[in-house]
Amino acid sequence: MKPARSLLAALALLAAFIAAATQAATPSPKDSQVYYQIFFRSFHDSNGDRIGDLKGLTSKLGYIRQLGATTILLTPLQPSPYYHNYFATEFKAIDPAYGTMDDYFAFVRAAHAQGLKVYLDQEFQYVAEGHPWWRDAQCNPGSKYADYLIWKDAKHCEAEPFLNKAKWEGYDGRNVGIAMVNLSNPKVRQYFQDLLLYWADPHGDASGRDGIDGIRIDHMMDDLDHKGLQKHLFADFWHPIFQALKARRPNLGILAEQADWGFGTAWLTDGHADAVFAFPMRGALVSLDKRQIVNTIHATDKATPAGKVQVIFLENHDLDRYMSEVHDDPARARAGAAIALMLKGDPLIYYGQELGMRGMQPKNVGTSGGMPLTDAIGIPVREAFRWKAHLDAPGSATWYRRNATFWDARFSRSNDGVSLQEEENCPDSLYRWYARLLAIRHARPEIGSGDQRVLCDDDSAMLCLLREQGGQKTLVLVNLGKTAARPSLGTSLPSGTAWTDLLDDDKPGTTDAVLEPLQVRILGSR
Template identity: 55%
Template sequence: MSIAKTLAALVVVAALAGAGITAPPTATAAEASPPRAQAGEEVFYHVFFRSFRDSDGDRIGDLRGLTERLDYLEDLGITSILLTPLQPSPFYHNYFPTDFETIEPKYGTLDDYFAFVRGAHARGLKVYLDQEIQYVGEGHPWWTRSQGFAGAPFADFLLWRDAARTEAEPFLDRATWPHYDGRQIGIAMIDLNNPRVRDYFTRVLLFWADPHGDGSGRDGVDGYRIDHMMDDLDHKGVATDLFAGFWRPVFEALRARRPDFRILAEQADWGFGEDWLVRGDADLVFAFPLRGALIDLDKDKIVQAVRETEAITQADKGQIVFLENHDTDRFMSLIDDDPARARAAAALSLLLRGEPLLYYGQELGMRGITREDGMSDSNHIPLREAMRWSAELDAPGAAIWYRGDKPWWTEPANRAHDGVSVEEQQGDADSLLAWYRTLLALRQARPELRGGDQRLPCGDASEVLCVLRESGDARSLLLVNLGDAEARPALDATIADDRWIDLIDGGTVDPSTLSLAPMTVRILGTP
């Protein structure tokens, strides 16, 4: 059901009347909510929505299921929730939507959505929505009502390959794409150079950011992730100069209404993202090159990636540091379930300078490797298996929407009673979940770990990677032996002569005397 239809009885916000979008009921509790994390100090938790938590028994993750697990996310220590798209789509991942103003019915209602946003804000958690507004999926009315009708009201919202508008310009190089259930589904490109299109999306995005239209952001999301952001869409030369002509004006409108609103750009080339930060005016990009170095746990690569990333990132911009997302292989599968490597990578990804992101279940060690099944979206199902709340795969609440007789269910990456679940790790002080909670609590307690300066003081003389974080008089020192043999950190006198305490185990420590086994992590701090 559309926003306009669902909320037709409510007062129309004048600023959004042109989009036919109206505001939700006022949430008075939002005014008493705890403060949310400041820009530069956020910790994102990336949820593949369909797979997170089912509340009604249909095996599909939904809004009520997510709301029921907000306490878990708060206790974990994250500050911000990033959701994959909620709009209806013919694809299971909900990219390539058929309506930009509605919620997928299987996920819940708009009332459920606003209840979730209020619940998150009541806990001091921010909410970010994933937006892919460059394409429509087969079934969108702009397409179905315009194909072959050049004079249709929204025909110029799409790009066409012929004047009669019988063939839409497709996503990348093919008219249809195989779905995991065997269907072939069309995807068409939107004409983002059309001022009417830009105005439409500005109004729609303003609604989700500020439903009441008063600049307060009550019941509104705190930022967007822009999927597959490009200046020349798909490098086809048919939708060009989008940074200046489309994205910047939309971002400026959002920030004018909500000055604290943040834009996370997924740079389409998976590079360092400088162009997206500068010409594209995004607030953050994803640290893809650093992620590659962290996956290898190679000291030289990490040092180089850190330095190159810092060199292109302006002071008022940021990088999201991550190990996994919905398009990448699960880290635990890449390291063959090695717990020491998992703990080392967790410490680096959470304590290096930047704003870290956890992909749901990463804190448990969930597994998953991309399948090889042609161009089908079945390839990524192993990376998007149901969040492991229980030891049993098919326990109540499990979002096992992919259950059936196909390999993604009969040969799952995660198996029942494999130790990789909240139920099995919850009370275990030595579990990966406990380690993530410890690291996130430490990050929250130490200002230098949230937003301090960074140095890498250990040179080439040791395989120990040293990360010094500083903010005023507060200093923290992360030591990780990334070699294959026992090693000592090669520290200069200004660090070795200071007084340090072990922030995990307690007690005074002289870092220059430490001898670390391979993949050992020590986290020290000044009192």
């Protein structure tokens, strides 16, 4: 079967974008981005040990660029007793399972050569048992690291734990402690400032050669864990570090994960982040309820200061996969993707989302007779990226095979139709839908950086979004109802605009045509 002409046209637009982006200067964090978030251990294995690694990721940069992403967001790379690599035992290091520091810098250089930016996820509010600070200071108040952690006793034998739980199950099944770092200690702040400056500017010459383009701050809070032990962290800890980073690399992006999963206003103002995650919007997009989506658009706009950005997402490493959230309904998955990629903000695609990978975390965690509280419960939404139809094909990062519970109950199955191999040459696949939407986004500047208006703000189930900039307009229409309907735009659009259907070979389009349930129409002004 030959791809439709509209698909070929969209891919031609994307190819032009790739060529231009590869030659472009380093952009500002305020420039429009498309994030591709990778759960690192699960992406691509290069050496046959079933663990995703740096060489494997480097070999797949072309895929990420071809899809239409501009920015890679990685989960942590530091050594840790936990499979997700949060809660480090060393900060200025790479987990040996992923490769070496040389492999890391080779990856950054290769990403930049492809025109891709690199963001690293940073979580250093805690350390795991085995970290030198903890080892040296345990029951040793005279240690030079004595005040690097928070202690519950004067003898420094009991560290203040993460979430009031002394031990958590690690990757090898052992229970491992997690301690709260003393972020109020000026020496600690200086250490992490120097660490981030190293990742951003490893040569120390402000050139950014081999340096990251942004950071994600995990679990960012002003009063860490609401314990009252470390308060005013926005002003006293984060802001000075961000100032130092911006002084060295003015275009470095700072993306905060607001710990309350709300609208994030305080993180953008008092916390001085450039962007936050649009958690409320994600909830609305799961519902696919027109009124909830519209109300959340208005609330998000109101909560976001000028010059700041909301990252729009359907999935991440902590949440159930969108295809599972919409009950395996491809039409709902397509509608949600179209809205997410056309909304104001910077979209994020979680690896495998574009294939329709499935996954839901257990819901009976911590209950009597249910699953114990352990970090392993996140495995179902962190399964191996599906490069090939067969799950055991070379490159498949099925590191979780060792865990019988999650391997036996895994969501991915060989030859289930959810793999790049099975979808890339199928013009009607979800993968091709994502590629087409991203090509449209890159070809229409008003989608990336223009204004946004909600039209059809009525009781109908028709969602109508207008993106406009400098006289150019894109109109997004999605029927979220259960019956065919016609958009009621009235006089909200200027008369005389000539429209083309961006999903149908740029043929002449009309704004009042009937849409079937969950049908998407994207029109562009000529």
